[in-house]
Amino acid sequence: MYVAIMGYGVVGSGVASLLKKNHEHIVKKSLQDAMELKYILDRRTFPGDPYEHLVISDFAKIVEDDEVKIVVETMGGLHPAYEYVLASLKAGKSVVTSNKELVAAKGCELLKVAEENDVNFLFEASVGGGIPIIRPISQCLAANDIDEIAGILNGTTNFILTKMISDGMTFDEALLLAQRNGYAERDPSADVDGFDACRKICILAALCFGKHVYPDSVYTEGIRKITLADVEYARVWGGVIKLIARAKLLEDNRVAVMVSPAFVQNHSQLASVDDVFNAILVRGDAIGDVVFYGKGAGAMPTASAVVADVIDCARHMTGKKFFGWQDSEDGYVASYLDTKSSFYIRMTAENAAGALVQINKAFGEVSMLTRADAPDGEFAFVTDVISEKELAEKLPAISLANAESVIRITDY
Amino acid sequence: MYVAIMGYGVVGSGVASLLKKNHEHIVKKSLQDAMELKYILDRRTFPGDPYEHLVISDFAKIVEDDEVKIVVETMGGLHPAYEYVLASLKAGKSVVTSNKELVAAKGCELLKVAEENDVNFLFEASVGGGIPIIRPISQCLAANDIDEIAGILNGTTNFILTKMISDGMTFDEALLLAQRNGYAERDPSADVDGFDACRKICILAALCFGKHVYPDSVYTEGIRKITLADVEYARVWGGVIKLIARAKLLEDNRVAVMVSPAFVQNHSQLASVDDVFNAILVRGDAIGDVVFYGKGAGAMPTASAVVADVIDCARHMTGKKFFGWQDSEDGYVASYLDTKSSFYIRMTAENAAGALVQINKAFGEVSMLTRADAPDGEFAFVTDVISEKELAEKLPAISLANAESVIRITDY
Numbered sequence: 001m002y003v004a005i006m007g008y009g010v011v012g013s014g015v016a017s018l019l020k021k022n023h024e025h026i027v028k029k030s031l032q033d034a035m036e037l038k039y040i041l042d043r044r045t046f047p048g049d050p051y052e053h054l055v056i057s058d059f060a061k062i063v064e065d066d067e068v069k070i071v072v073e074t075m076g077g078l079h080p081a082y083e084y085v086l087a088s089l090k091a092g093k094s095v096v097t098s099n100k101e102l103v104a105a106k107g108c109e110l111l112k113v114a115e116e117n118d119v120n121f122l123f124e125a126s127v128g129g130g131i132p133i134i135r136p137i138s139q140c141l142a143a144n145d146i147d148e149i150a151g152i153l154n155g156t157t158n159f160i161l162t163k164m165i166s167d168g169m170t171f172d173e174a175l176l177l178a179q180r181n182g183y184a185e186r187d188p189s190a191d192v193d194g195f196d197a198c199r200k201i202c203i204l205a206a207l208c209f210g211k212h213v214y215p216d217s218v219y220t221e222g223i224r225k226i227t228l229a230d231v232e233y234a235r236v237w238g239g240v241i242k243l244i245a246r247a248k249l250l251e252d253n254r255v256a257v258m259v260s261p262a263f264v265q266n267h268s269q270l271a272s273v274d275d276v277f278n279a280i281l282v283r284g285d286a287i288g289d290v291v292f293y294g295k296g297a298g299a300m301p302t303a304s305a306v307v308a309d310v311i312d313c314a315r316h317m318t319g320k321k322f323f324g325w326q327d328s329e330d331g332y333v334a335s336y337l338d339t340k341s342s343f344y345i346r347m348t349a350e351n352a353a354g355a356l357v358q359i360n361k362a363f364g365e366v367s368m369l370t371r372a373d374a375p376d377g378e379f380a381f382v383t384d385v386i387s388e389k390e391l392a393e394k395l396p397a398i399s400l401a402n403a404e405s406v407i408r409i410t411d412y
Numbered sequence: 413m414y415v416a417i418m419g420y421g422v423v424g425s426g427v428a429s430l431l432k433k434n435h436e437h438i439v440k441k442s443l444q445d446a447m448e449l450k451y452i453l454d455r456r457t458f459p460g461d462p463y464e465h466l467v468i469s470d471f472a473k474i475v476e477d478d479e480v481k482i483v484v485e486t487m488g489g490l491h492p493a494y495e496y497v498l499a500s501l502k503a504g505k506s507v508v509t510s511n512k513e514l515v516a517a518k519g520c521e522l523l524k525v526a527e528e529n530d531v532n533f534l535f536e537a538s539v540g541g542g543i544p545i546i547r548p549i550s551q552c553l554a555a556n557d558i559d560e561i562a563g564i565l566n567g568t569t570n571f572i573l574t575k576m577i578s579d580g581m582t583f584d585e586a587l588l589l590a591q592r593n594g595y596a597e598r599d600p601s602a603d604v605d606g607f608d609a610c611r612k613i614c615i616l617a618a619l620c621f622g623k624h625v626y627p628d629s630v631y632t633e634g635i636r637k638i639t640l641a642d643v644e645y646a647r648v649w650g651g652v653i654k655l656i657a658r659a660k661l662l663e664d665n666r667v668a669v670m671v672s673p674a675f676v677q678n679h680s681q682l683a684s685v686d687d688v689f690n691a692i693l694v695r696g697d698a699i700g701d702v703v704f705y706g707k708g709a710g711a712m713p714t715a716s717a718v719v720a721d722v723i724d725c726a727r728h729m730t731g732k733k734f735f736g737w738q739d740s741e742d743g744y745v746a747s748y749l750d751t752k753s754s755f756y757i758r759m760t761a762e763n764a765a766g767a768l769v770q771i772n773k774a775f776g777e778v779s780m781l782t783r784a785d786a787p788d789g790e791f792a793f794v795t796d797v798i799s800e801k802e803l804a805e806k807l808p809a810i811s812l813a814n815a816e817s818v819i820r821i822t823d824y
Binding site: 287 | 441552557684699703716717718
């Protein structure tokens with residue numbers, strides 16, 4: 001059996017080296033006589049690389065080679081990954097991808113094409129790096145109606161928040177450190193503005209609830225505005241701030257999906273997830289809360305998830321592992337304004353006493369939080385559970401104070 | 413497709429009710445037209461039970477009925493579960509079990525019989541209740557060489573230890589509460605003496621490292637001897653005491669397997685696993701540490717794992733999911749005396765100064781731990797990493813003190 005890799009970057013080269021390092025074990029698990037890498041597609045050349053002789057720049061060679069049964073897509077980005085994957089599936093090749101952008105945008109369509117062509121389209125590595133999550137949801141938790149899924153899905157932002165919480169770094173300092181360590185890109189927007197976590201929660205929501213969730217329908221808020229004052233108030237409250245991506249099935253069979261910073265209680269399994277680690281919490285009717293924890297990124301963890309999918313494809317050249325989800329109609333994702341939670345609000349006011357009267361009028365009784373060394377005129381409180389819409393209506397009524405920070409409070 | 417359940421206790425009745433509650437969803441996931449419960453085998457009768465009419469007491473009815481394709485074994489115990497499972501597999505029926513005693517004692521043989529008869533033998537529910545762990549290890553982590561696996565595998569002991577740590581209860585008080593809450597049996601030995609955790613780590617070790625591990629070859633120590641003084645010293649040290657079951661592949665391809673109380677650092681993902689929850693840590697070469705967390709027992713979580721296996725059997729009536737392990741030779745499990753770790757040791761002495769001289773002579777420099785309100789003559793310390801054998805040789809040299817407690821220290 002022959003395999004081709006498209007995209008010889010961090011993950012692609014990890015896949016190649018893992019296929020070599022654990023070769024015997026992988027062939028045995030695959031129930032094949034052999035499992036060899038035949039092509040590596042990349043525009044670049046790699047002089048001196050052990051696989052230099054396999055590198056090609058022409059995709060047609062892969063798609064036209066009937067010996068290649070499994071194509072690994074680790075190029076990232078939507079184009080030409082989408083076109084290449086589509087053509088590979090239509091040519092009767094199973095495809096394994098680590099590309100969350102591709103699955104979040106086109107998963108529904110590609111799964112359908114895979115089924116029509118009697119091949120597999122697997123993407124365990126697209127969420128949570130090496131943490132097994134796609135397969136446990138689709139198989140192990142198959143007996144459950146899943147109610148809700150939530151997680152820390154982006155290692156870069158979790159590293160930054162951990163440095164703010166544990167070492168008292170500011171956001172800017174922590175971001176710089178993340179960039180120096182290679183955890184954040186020079187343009188960190190995909191991570192710090194929440195887009196990466198958004199794509200991943202869309203994939204998980206589709207898998208759990210059966211319909212595609214498009215990233216642009218999801219309210220997404222990043223961590224740029226989090227300050228050390230907020231971190232300290234979270235500590236006083238009894239928790240930590242994490243970037244939480246979450247999806248919940250509503251009673252009318254629509255879904256609420258959101259990415260935002262959130263207060264998480266210290267005793268939550270998500271609170272102790274530090275540095276670049278990820279964790280995913282699945283709440284099922286039969287099983288209760290189950291949490292999966294591990295390294296959400298990095299060459300080898302992600303490559304290990306890709307190779308596990310390759311093995312699964314090899315084992316299922318017949319007897320396909322079809323799973324999929326339907327496309328979704330407009331309005332399937334509920335407006336974020338209908339989402340309810342408690343809110344932490346930090347404000348500053350010249351006339352704090354007057355502002356507090358307005359706050360009590362708007363929000364009723366609130367729980368005040370106090371911190372040592374708070375500057376004059378700063379105060380913070382936690383509201384009852386209200387909808388985002390109510391919050392948006394109430395906040396302008398506090399005319400005597402400025403809202404410096406508003407952070408949702410979770411119940412995980 | 414028809415299913416039979418053998419053993420209508422807590423788990424068996426949970427399976428029956430889950431098959432009914434999520435019936436539509438389960439049939440769809442199974443890729444079957446129908447999935448109906450046909451028999452429930454139990455010696456007892458269940459007047460008024462919704463499935464009263466399905467209850468039979470004669471196993472022959474199940475084994476001789478060709479319509480029954482999947483048999484669920486939730487009887488527990490070794491006999492007659494073993495004989496019934498063996499006969500079912502030989503009659504061409506797939507078997508799903510939650511019975512860790514059966515899998516730990518006979519897994520190797522039953523997997524072989526299943527393969528010979530072209531049927532499946534699945535046991536996800538035998539470890540970790542509803543937490544997906546067997547399938548992730550055999551599939552998702554297939555690309556990894558797994559080096560080590562460790563976990564909190566028994567909810568009863570974890571509940572007792574949590575009550576000792578958080579509420580200052582003694583072992584006896586906490587055990588009584590566990591019995592009142594239905595978490596512990598009247599005879600709690602299988603839980604508190606570590607035998608239940610031992611069976612589970614044997615199953616996990618077999619799956620990870622490819623050879624059967626027999627429970628009687630594993631050094632197993634329970635939590636009866638843990639005192640509140642030990643709990644306090646663990647806190648001073650910076651951690652908590654947990655009952656940890658662990659298995660590690662050695663360089664000579666033998667395995668070290670042990671069940672014992674252990675100090676776990678506060679920042680470990682295992683430290684925050686409280687009450688009846690379980691967690692399993694898998695350390696792979698490519699993926700690093702992955703942790704699976706959830707409810708390790710209870711009717712519905714365990715039933716959900718059983719039903720997921722039933723669905724998997726139904727989907728694989730052709731294209732079997734064979735996995736298995738070899739039998740093991742004598743000496744495959746290394747003597748626990750070769751295992752190395754740091755040790756926490758609590759002692760009492762009339763002549764503490766003299767005892768300390770002996771300790772330094774035997775162990776070299778040690779880290780002393782102190783607690784408030786320690787009785788006169790009590791002291792505690794942590795040794796360097798030494799083997800169990802060295803410990804056993806050194807302890808008698810401390811003739812001036814009594815060793816009240818010896819607890820291993822983990823590096824998870």
